[in-house]
Amino acid sequence: xxxxxxxxxxxxxxxxxxIFSALAGLGTYFERKVLAFMQRRLGPMHVGPFGLLQVAAxxxxxxxxxxxxxxxxVKPIFKIAPxxxxxxxxxxSAAIPFWPQFTVMGYTVHxxxxxxxxxxxxxxxxxxxxxxxxxxxxxxxxxxxxLISAARSAAIFISYEVISGLSLxxxxxxxxxxxxxxxxxxxxxxxGNWIVWSQPVAFILFWIAAFAETGRTPFHLVANDxxxxxxxxxxxxxxxxGMFFIGEYANMFFISFVIAxxxxxxxxxGTIAGAFQLLLKVAFFFFFFLWTRAAWPDVRPDxxxxxxxxxxxxxxxxxxxxxxxxxxx
Amino acid sequence: xxxxxxxxxxxxxxxxxxxYVDIETYPVSGWDKFKQVLKRAVRGELFVxxxxxxxxxxxxxxxxxxxxxxxxxxxxxYRAVHKLLxxxxxxxxxxxxxxLCEKICISDCIRMDTRIDENSRKEVTExxxxxxxxxxxxxxxxxxxxxxxVHGGRYENASEQRTHFVIKDDMLTPLDLxxxxxxxxxxxxxxxxxxxxxxxxxxxxxx
Ligand code: SF4
Ligand code: SF4
Numbered sequence: 001x002x003x004x005x006x007x008x009x010x011x012x013x014x015x016x017x018x019i020f021s022a023l024a025g026l027g028t029y030f031e032r033k034v035l036a037f038m039q040r041r042l043g044p045m046h047v048g049p050f051g052l053l054q055v056a057a058x059x060x061x062x063x064x065x066x067x068x069x070x071x072x073x074v075k076p077i078f079k080i081a082p083x084x085x086x087x088x089x090x091x092x093s094a095a096i097p098f099w100p101q102f103t104v105m106g107y108t109v110h111x112x113x114x115x116x117x118x119x120x121x122x123x124x125x126x127x128x129x130x131x132x133x134x135x136x137x138x139x140x141x142x143x144x145x146x147l148i149s150a151a152r153s154a155a156i157f158i159s160y161e162v163i164s165g166l167s168l169x170x171x172x173x174x175x176x177x178x179x180x181x182x183x184x185x186x187x188x189x190x191x192g193n194w195i196v197w198s199q200p201v202a203f204i205l206f207w208i209a210a211f212a213e214t215g216r217t218p219f220h221l222v223a224n225d226x227x228x229x230x231x232x233x234x235x236x237x238x239x240x241x242g243m244f245f246i247g248e249y250a251n252m253f254f255i256s257f258v259i260a261x262x263x264x265x266x267x268x269x270g271t272i273a274g275a276f277q278l279l280l281k282v283a284f285f286f287f288f289f290l291w292t293r294a295a296w297p298d299v300r301p302d303x304x305x306x307x308x309x310x311x312x313x314x315x316x317x318x319x320x321x322x323x324x325x326x327x328x329x
Numbered sequence: 330x331x332x333x334x335x336x337x338x339x340x341x342x343x344x345x346x347x348x349y350v351d352i353e354t355y356p357v358s359g360w361d362k363f364k365q366v367l368k369r370a371v372r373g374e375l376f377v378x379x380x381x382x383x384x385x386x387x388x389x390x391x392x393x394x395x396x397x398x399x400x401x402x403x404x405x406x407y408r409a410v411h412k413l414l415x416x417x418x419x420x421x422x423x424x425x426x427x428x429l430c431e432k433i434c435i436s437d438c439i440r441m442d443t444r445i446d447e448n449s450r451k452e453v454t455e456x457x458x459x460x461x462x463x464x465x466x467x468x469x470x471x472x473x474x475x476x477x478x479v480h481g482g483r484y485e486n487a488s489e490q491r492t493h494f495v496i497k498d499d500m501l502t503p504l505d506l507x508x509x510x511x512x513x514x515x516x517x518x519x520x521x522x523x524x525x526x527x528x529x530x531x532x533x534x535x536x
């Protein structure tokens with residue numbers, strides 16, 4: 001391994017960390033604003049123009065708050081759990097191509113940290129490890145609500161891993177590669193080549209599963225405020241709680257990238273226009289996360305399980321079988 | 330008079346807006362439940378919800394009141410911090426120091442002091458209300474024979490202690506404001522009924 005490669009990788013990691021930590025903060029701002037507008041409110045208004053600096057105010061608040069470790073918690077696990085959530089969210093981003101490759105001063109940059117040939121497998125795998133954040137945090141908290149939340153998160157994440165895995169299998173069979181770059185290049189021909197047209201069912205299923213895996217509103221059971229306070233986050237304060245938050249919002253961005261790359265053509269043929277289209281698609285999916293939060297109620301845990309095992313999984317399996325039959329002939 | 334807000338009639342009556350909601354019977358068998366899920370999924374109720382919130386966002390019909398900068402109108406009969414009014418013509422204080430308000434106050438929070446002045450008139454030297462005890466019941470305003478003590482619209486109070494007072498100087502209409510015609514009659518408890526002039530009979534002087 002030459003030095004240039006190592007330096008380049010480190011630079012990429014730092015850039016991704018910085019951009020997505022900032023985006024996670026901005027994401028909370030957009031969430032508050034969009035939800036406010038949908039509920040005929042104004043949202044944050046007082047810090048900075050249109051409340052834009054609210055993000056900075058929150059950051060300062062979280063950083064300077066006292067870091068409380070309550071009595072009776074399992075201390076090492078309690079302390080490490082938020083780190084797991086934030087770290088796995090960012091680790092998953094390593095295999096996501098955020099932008100087509102471009103050349104700066106004769107040097108070609110690949111805006112992907114590691115173009116491994118099992119990219120999507122890696123992304124899903126690491127996101128699944130993210131389950132340990134809520135699970136361990138909830139179990140170590142010595143709090144009833146946190147414990148319920150931990151149990152729910154284990155049930156939900158494991159169930160919906162099945163859906164996201166099975167629903168992705170059909171498009172992957174068509175592409176014949178697990179690398180996100182290959183998947184993107186498969187659809188480079190334009191809108192007609194997007195996988196969403198040939199695999200609409202898989203697209204919908206994966207989208208639904210994405211809501212469960214990021215714990216967003218119709219499936220927001222792991223931290224459902226009116227039932228279990230803040231779930232696994234109840235006992236956390238200050239920046240440890242903030243790390244859970246950053247992890248959640250970074251995950252929303254990354255899963256939006258994954259949906260856009262796998263099903264909606266990603267950055268297309270790699271031109272600048274294609275790259276901006278990718279950003280637009282990601283913005284839409286992120287907006288949709290907020291939109292559903294304003295519009296839809298939460299489902300009950302048993303309904304969620306019912307939906308997963310009795311409706312979505314059979315459909316996903318059927319989708320794979322049908323895809324296989326069609327590809328055979 | 331300042332303008333009067335028209336308030337919705339929220340009293341329960343046969344004309345009020347109470348109505349019974351139709352609640353569908355809950356499905357019992359598994360097949361019925363499945364049909365209900367299918368019906369709800371296919372009828373696109375989820376998309377109706379999405380549309381409703383998106384429509385509100387596009388219409389941008391914001392209802393937020395940015396409180397310290399904007400305030401909601403309060404009713405004309407709102408009972409907030411008291412005012413002492415002056416006579417319109419002479420500018421003299423209306424309060425004659427009869428002490429009825431002090432007597433009726435159920436929280437015992439009015440305290441006043443009077444003396445006989447040079448013209449042998451009763452003069453109010455001290456008048457204070459402990460707002461920490463006042464329950465803003467309006468009895469003082471109702472009992473006052475001179476329409477001297479009334480309620481005002483000043484509802485923002487802050488203090489460092491539970492006892493805090495308004496004194497005569499705070500409540501009495503300043504003379505310059507009276508001359509500018511800014512003293513408002515209070516339409517609430519104890520006020521004169523509109524058109525009461527017409528119903529007053531002249532005292533026959535034949536006695
Ligand atoms: S409003 Fe009621 S409690 Fe307050 S001073 Fe008047 S009589 Fe007393
Ligand atoms: S009842 Fe009216 S006139 Fe009598 S003392 Fe009180 S404020 Fe003055």
